[in-house]
Amino acid sequence: xxxxxxxxxxxxxxxxxxxxxxxxxxxxxxxxxxxxxxxxxxxxxxxxxxxxxxxxxxxxxxxxxxxxxxxxxxxxxxxxxxxxxxxxxxxxxxxxxxxxxxxxxxxxxxxxxxxxxxxxxxxxxxxxxxxxxxxxxxxxxxxxxxxxxxxxxxxxxxxxxxxxxxxxxxxxxxxxxxxxxxxxxxxxxxxxxxxxxxxxxxxxxxxxxxxxxxxxxxxxxxxxxxxxxxxxxxxxxxxxxxxxxxxxxxxxxxxxxxxxxxxxxxxxxxxxxxxxxxxxxxxxxxxxxxxxxxxxxxxxxxxxxxxxxxxxxxxxxxxxxxxxxxxxxxxxxxxxxxxxxxxxxxxxxxxxxxxxxxxxxxxxxxxxxxxxxxxxxxxxxxxx
Numbered sequence: 029x030x031x032x033x034x035x036x037x038x039x040x041x042x043x044x045x046x047x048x049x050x051x052x053x054x055x056x057x058x059x060x061x062x063x064x065x066x067x068x069x070x071x072x073x074x075x076x077x078x079x080x081x082x083x084x085x086x087x088x089x090x091x092x093x094x095x096x097x098x099x100x101x102x103x104x105x106x107x108x109x110x111x112x113x114x115x116x117x118x119x120x121x122x123x124x125x126x127x128x129x130x131x132x133x134x135x136x137x138x139x140x141x142x143x144x145x146x147x148x149x150x151x152x153x154x155x156x157x158x159x160x161x162x163x164x165x166x167x168x169x170x171x172x173x174x175x176x177x178x179x180x181x182x183x184x185x186x187x188x189x190x191x192x193x194x195x196x197x198x199x200x201x202x203x204x205x206x207x208x209x210x211x212x213x214x215x216x217x218x219x220x221x222x223x224x225x226x227x228x229x230x231x232x233x234x235x236x237x238x239x240x241x242x243x244x245x246x247x248x249x250x251x252x253x254x255x256x257x258x259x260x261x262x263x264x265x266x267x268x269x270x271x272x273x274x275x276x277x278x279x280x281x282x283x284x285x286x287x288x289x290x291x292x293x294x295x296x297x298x299x300x301x302x303x304x305x306x307x308x309x310x311x312x313x314x315x316x317x318x319x320x321x322x323x324x325x326x327x328x329x330x331x332x333x334x335x336x337x338x339x340x341x342x343x344x345x346x347x348x349x350x351x352x353x354x355x356x357x358x359x360x361x362x363x364x365x366x367x368x369x370x371x372x373x374x375x376x377x378x379x380x381x382x383x384x385x386x387x388x389x390x391x392x393x394x395x396x397x398x399x400x401x402x403x404x405x406x407x408x409x410x411x412x
Contacts, residue, residue, distance in 0.1 A: 029224045029240050029351060034217030035179030037352055039332070039360055040153070043160030046174050047073060053145050053176075054080040059211035060090045062144040062189040064348075066099035066137065066334070067156035070106035074157050078107050082114035090210050091116045092193055096138040097123040099156070119196045121346075136230060139345035141174065141334050142189060147213040149178050150185045152225070152350045154257075154321045154334050168316035171368055173361075175332045175350050179218035184225045186213040188348070221354040228335060228347040237335045237349050238342045242268050244325045248277045255282040255313075255320040255365050258289065259296050260338040260399060266302065273306045282320075282369055285312030292338070294395030304378045315372025321349075322361060330358045 040046045054061060054077070061084055068074055085091045093111060095103045097120045104120060112118050121138035143151040153174025160169040177185070186209070194207050226240050227233040245252060245268045252272060259281065261269070273279050281303060287293030303310055321341075324330045333349025335341040352358070381389070 029226050029236060030184075031222045031224045031351075031353055032180040032183075033222050034219065035177055035181050035221045035223045036219030037221045037223055037350070037354070037357055038176045039357065039364070040151075040155075040174045040176060041364055042169050042172055043073065043155060044169060046151070046153070046155045047077065047160075049176060050143060050151055051077065051080050053143075053149055053151070054084055057084050057089055057145045059146045060209065061092065061146075062142070062186075062193065063091075063093040064138060064140045064142045064189065064192070065094075065157050066096045066139045066141065067158050068093070068095045068100050068103040068107060069156070069158040069162075070102045071159045071162070073159040074103070074107060077157050078111055081116055082111060085115035092119075093117065094119045094121055094138065094193065094196060096121045098137055099139075119193065119200060121196055135340075135344050137340075137345045139334050139341060140348040142185070142348050144182070144186050144189045147182060147186050147209070147211040149176060150182055151176050152185065152334075152348055153332050154319055166316055168372075170317045170319050171313060171315070171372070172319040173322050173332050173364075175352075177223065177350060178214075179221075179223075180215045181223045181225050181350070183213040183215045188225070188227055192346070221352060221357060223353070224351045226331075226333070226349045226351055228342065228345065230346075235342070237333070237347055238265070240331065240349070240351055241265070241323065241337070244323070244329050244331075245269060245272050247329075248272050248325050250326045251278040251280070252323070252325050253280045253282070253362060253365055254323045254337070255318065255368070256323075256337050257284055257317075257319045257321060258292055258336040258338045258340070259283050260292065260299070262339065262342070265337060266299075269303075269308065270306045273308055279306075279308040280311070280369075281308055282311045282313055282318065282365060282373060284318045285314035285372075285374060286317050288317055291395050292399060294392045295399040298392040298396035300376060300381055301378065304376070304381065310376045311369050311373035312376060313368060313372050314374055315368075322365070324358050324362045324365065326358075328353055328355045328358050330354075330361050332361070
């Protein structure tokens with residue numbers, strides 16, 4: 029992880045801030061657009077962004093869209109052909125599995141949410157291209173974050189997008205093509221923020237995001253605030269948190285209350301007694317679906333990205349986070365998370381767990397064992 033000075037980083041909370049900013053950037057684009065997304069839904073929001081990309085292609089831009097084959101099933105069924113017909117270049121990262129498999133190479137997915145425009149600006153975070161109010165009729169939008177970045181950190185962001193495009197193109201068509209960039213990274217200083225772009229892939233950066241978290245936790249002296257949608261940390265991560273708590277660091281976890289993957293949610297709840305016994309404060313978010321993957325440590329370190337704290341994100345998926353070393357940004361993200369806790373968080377204490385019906389606690393234990401078994405069958409048990 030290499031921090032670069034001179035960046036501008038803007039926090040975007042939820043699709044209500046993210047999608048207008050993204051659409052406006054696409055409309056301003058002059059040369060080239062890279063899009064990577066786990067989900068690109070064929071809904072109102074997906075069609076709105078697809079229309080903006082189609083208009084960019086009609087202006088003569090190179091528009092390159094990569095969507096995961098599993099998360100983007102709706103895209104493959106509908107929007108893929110529509111965008112191809114409009115002149116957009118489309119690649120599908122690992123087509124949907126025809127049968128369930130726990131083999132590690134079959135489970136590797138593209139989980140990044142990343143857009144690079146003209147090498148001038150980039151969007152990185154946890155927000156998929158999907159309507160913010162899904163499931164249909166939700167009273168409040170999904171709670172998630174992204175950042176818009178400019179400056180020297182654009183150089184590694186653009187390089188990663190270009191590299192992955194060439195890699196998947198070669199894997200898809202079995203022929204080497206240059207796919208030259210139309211616009212290089214505009215890496216001149218654009219602000220005063222130190223930031224680093226951190227990847228998780230299956231070659232050079234297998235543990236980069238996890239190590240960034242662990243280093244920040246090890247250095248923490250005051251407080252740690254983590255908001256994470258799918259939180260199932262391995263032994264090293266749990267130990268790092270417990271050691272921080274033992275040295276007096278205040279640790280707050282904001283986790284899903286409304287679960288969209290019940291098995292994983294129940295498994296996470298089996299870890300609640302451990303977190304609480306270590307003295308951590310634990311909140312579940314019930315106002316809407318929590319989809320955030322962010323953290324703030326002390327008064328200056330923060331990260332926003334696509335990586336959950338579970339085996340899928342930390343050991344299998346291609347992920348992308350931005351790490352920010354800036355007091356003003358850290359305060360802004362912390363204030364947003366504290367508002368989320370105040371408006372939609374329910375605190376759980378050790379006594380609350382003990383009062384739960386035995387059946388509920390038993391289901392959590394069974395789910396925990398089931399998730400551990402799946403991790404082991406995928407060959408990830410020792411690593412996790």
